Amino acid sequence: MAGIKDVAARAGVSISTVSYVMSGKRSIKAATKERVMQAARELGYTPSLNARTLRGEPTKVLALSSPIHDYTDYSNYALFFFALATRAKRYGYDILLLMHEYGDQELTRVVSSGMVDGILLLDVLMVDSRAEVAKTLDVPTVAVGYPSNSDGVYSVDLDFERMGREVIEKAYALGHRKILMVGSTGFAYEDGSNYLVRCRDAAVKRGADLGVSVMFKSSTGYGMADVKLLLDEAFSEEPDLSMIICQTNSAHIQNLQVALQDRGLRVPQDISLMGACTYGTAQSTRPVDEMPMQPSQVCSRAVDLLMEVLEGHRRDVGYVELMSPEYLARGTMGLRGN
Secondary structure (H helix, E strand, O other): OOOHHHHHHHHOOOHHHHHHHHHOOOOOOHHHHHHHHHHHHHHOOOOOHHHHHHOOOOOOEEEEEOOOOOOOOHHHHHHHHHHHHHHHHHOOOEEEEEOOOOOHHHHHHHHHOOOOOEEEEOOOEOOOHHHHHHOOOOOOEEEEOOOOOOOOOEEEEEOHHHHHHHHHHHHHHOOOOEEEEEEEEHHHHHHOEHHHHHHHHHHHHHHHHHOOEEEEEEEOOOOHHHHHHHHHHHHHHOOOOOEEEEOOOHHHHHHHHHHHHHOOOOOOOOOEEEEEEEOOHHHOOOOOEEEEOOHHHHHHHHHHHHHHHHOOOOOOOOOEEEEOOOOEOOOOOOOOOO
């Protein structure tokens, strides 16, 4: 494969001159530039991605930092990935997927190599180290999520704090005062998974404001045995529970409904049930009331925002855009005691 030395020899110029032609760092006479480019074409020499970047030519590639954790829900992972990839394709961009657990070094590597025009972040944590790294990079970063250290990135997310408050307010209006909130695996909360923590904390706080007791228990597993054990513990601690909020998945919610039935509890006559931060329960055999994630809407807006930045239409890094959650009623919320 021809290198820069070969091009310089063929064109009869110095290596530095070839470098300046390829990078655009210095003005080179038109005749010399043409001689260098002709030599490069004849030798099949392709300048590096970094050189193209220095000349202002886009790579038409976006990096997607989407870490794989032990607690990653792969069904949700796929939804968000394909939503971003589909939207990026509309703009003629490919996606370079980075799956390292935290991704800091990967971001620095791909940007310093000139491989990408911009960065998208998934699985955002409350305090995300990638958001800190973004401050040092020469390309824009959009987080699909809202880290507390958001001053170096653009952020697009559902308003999960509002979601948590509204779930409790709906429960309160129906007379519920003793609520169980079932979370994802405990590791997700310990790690600071942005959307789960924001929704849970807002729900607990709003409950305290309204005099509603919100008991939180993280899941140890989504199988029937795990679900039954969790319910045994919850009802032992609070026999008067009248509502369950699930931050889990469709399989867990289906098993939960069976387990409640086995306890002689009818939904919604004896106990109300709602999903929050969930997705896809409408396709299950027993759909539940839900305030779902909205991967298509959020991801499309994140890519649109990144395009606005790349096209020079905005320079307000640190901007946060929170989208309104949606409530979907499917008949599993009822009045307390009815």
